Structures are given as C-alpha cells and as structure tokens.
C-alpha cells in the first residue's frame with residue numbers, strides 16, 4: 109500500500125519539552141487522511157497536522173455517523189524499539205463499529221499499515237518514559253453535506269497521534285465510582301458495543317454531576333433495571349470475588365475492550381478462574397458485606413489497569429476488602445506493561461514492531 113507524504117518543515121517536538129504532558133493536550137507533527145468516495149478508498153496521505161476543512165452540513169457532525177479507535181505505540185524500555193499492542197483487534201473492532209454505523213470498512217491490513225507508517229513518520233514523538241506512550245486516534249466520519257438521515261456517500265479517515273502521560277495521574281489512589289442509577293450509556297439493540305461518537309456526549313452530563321459529588325468515574329448499569337454492572341467510564345470493569353474474577357459478558361451494550369480480552373487471556377494463562385457473566389449490584393453488595401469482594405478494577409488502553417476502591421450505589425458504599433500483598437490488578441498491570449514495553453515474553457504474539 110502506497111502512502112503519499114508531505115512532511116512538516118517546522119517540527120513542534122520542542123513543545124513537549126517545556127509542556128507538562130497530560131492525556132491529549134499535545135499532538136505530534138503529522139496526521140494521516142484518506143477519503144472514501146464513489147465506492148472506494150482513495151490514496152492515504154501523511155501531511156503536517158493541520159485543520160481540515162469540513163462541509164458545514166457533514167452528516168458525521170449532524171447525525172453522528174462517525175466511529176473511532178484508540179491504541180498506543182510504546183517505546184521499549186531496554187531496546188528503544190517501538191511496539192504496537194494487538195492493532196489487529198482495533199482493526200476488527202473498527203470494522204464492527206463501521207458496519208453498525210453503515211460506514212465503509214477499511215481492510216485490517218490497510219488500517220495497520222496506515223498506523224505503522226504514521227508512527228514511523230513521527231517516531232521521535234514516542235516518549236522514552238515507561239508508562240508514557242504515543243496514543244493513536246483513528247476516526248472515520250461521514251463528510252458528505254446533506255440533510256437526509258441516510259448513509260453518506262463520502263467519508264474521511266483521519267488518524268492523529270498524541271504523546272501521553274498515564275491517564276490517571278494519581279493512581280497512587282484507587283478510584284471512587286458512582287453507580288449511575290438514573291442515566292444510562294447503552295440500551296439493548298443500541299450501539300453500546302460500537303466505538304461511535306454518539307455514545308460519549310450523552311455521558312458528559314452524568315459525568316460532570318458525579319465529579320461534583322467527588323467521584324472519579326461512573327459505573328454504568330444496564331438500561332432496563334439499573335441492577336447489573338456494565339462498564340466504568342471508558343474502561344471495562346472487573347471484580348475479584350473469592351477465588352474467581354468476573355467481568356460483565358459482552359451482551360451488545362458493552363464495548364469489547366482489547367485490554368479486557370487480554371486480561372481474560374492472562375488470567376486463563378495463570379490458572380485463575382475467570383468468568384464473563386451478568387453481575388448484579390446485589391451480588392456485589394453482599395460480597396462487599398461478607399468480605400469476599402477482594403478487588404475491583406477497570407481495564408482500558410488509556411488507563412491499562414486501574415484499581416477501584418469503592419462504588420457508591422444508592423447511597424451505600426460497595427468496597428473491596430483491604431488486602432495485604434500484591435493485588436491481581438497490579439499483577440495484570442505489570443504483565444501488560446511488561447509485554448508492551450518489551451520487558452517480558454510475548455507468548456501470544458500480541459506485539460507488532462514498527463520498523
């Protein structure tokens with residue numbers, strides 16, 4: 109696959125030296141754009157990062173016909189080699205999200221090649237520090253201007269990258285979640301399992317309210333009864349109850365996370381019982397009361413594995429029992445980071461090196 113290149117004459121790389129790196133406040137020099145018209149994808153172009161012109165009636169903006177992805181490029185702590193983690197899973201998910209939204213799909217190998225070449229172009233932007241990474245944000249949106257609610261005839265793929273620091277700057281402190289019993293993120297038959305733009309804006313109002321009450325994130329519950337745990341903000345949620353780890357099953361309302369899938373695989377490798385099933389707030393309340401709720405943690409590319417201290421549900425606190433020694437969350441986090449930063453073996457061939 110050939111990709112055209114127009115490179116910047118003035119790199120912005122120096123700005124990350126005098127700017128505190130957050131999560132998405134700094135962007136790298138280049139981006140990749142590719143248009144879809146007349147039934148096919150045009151040539152991909154790597155260009156300096158710059159504003160793109162958008163048709164004012166673009167269907168993607170008006171009606172949310174838009175999907176995105178999120179993955180990272182990691183620089184090996186020992187060898188300096190740049191690695192991608194399971195980009196084929198992001199390619200497959202982009203395809204599933206696109207199909208749900210009537211957006212033309214991008215062949216997986218082309219998706220990965222676009223990412224490889226963009227990351228290679230901005231390889232100097234992949235941070236050296238462990239737990240820092242180059243976040244990669246591909247998106248495809250309907251660019252055709254029209255007023256009808258119908259699949260568009262034109263689309264644009266845009267991939268941008270951003271050097272990022274750890275998502276939760278203070279993971280010295282476990283998170284406090286609020287189980288949201290009024291608003292919902294996704295309903296059966298809806299788009300909860302697609303990474304589509306329309307799923308996120310409706311979470312802002314509940315998120316802002318929860319933050320005002322002092323919570324870090326929302327634990328979303330099922331839309332019908334508000335009794336089953338679904339996911340925590342932009343992370344999948346895990347519970348360690350007794351000698352078993354459980355996470356909600358993929359029912360169509362939950363985003364199928366690559367981190368979730370990888371964590372389940374690692375638990376299986378380690379001989380730890382892991383189940384995917386419905387988990388009621390009643391079960392969690394009881395496990396919290398009888399001390400069998402040992403751990404709660406979230407899993408996602410941005411935060412990797414993030415420990416959760418408690419969930420507030422209808423005014424009551426569901427807390428993980430205090431434990432001594434190394435948590436499973438920590439073990440999973442270290443294993444994933446170890447593989448991503450090239451420090452540990454990669455028995456499942458999850459890594460793709462960017463040459």
Ligand SMILES: *Cc1c(COP(=O)(O)O)cnc(C)c1O
Pocket residue numbers: 178303339341342343344363364365366367368407408409410
């Ligand atoms: C992206 C995302 C996740 C995490 O998926 P990963 O592939 O592990 O990064 C979980 N939940 C939601 C709602 C998301 O958008």
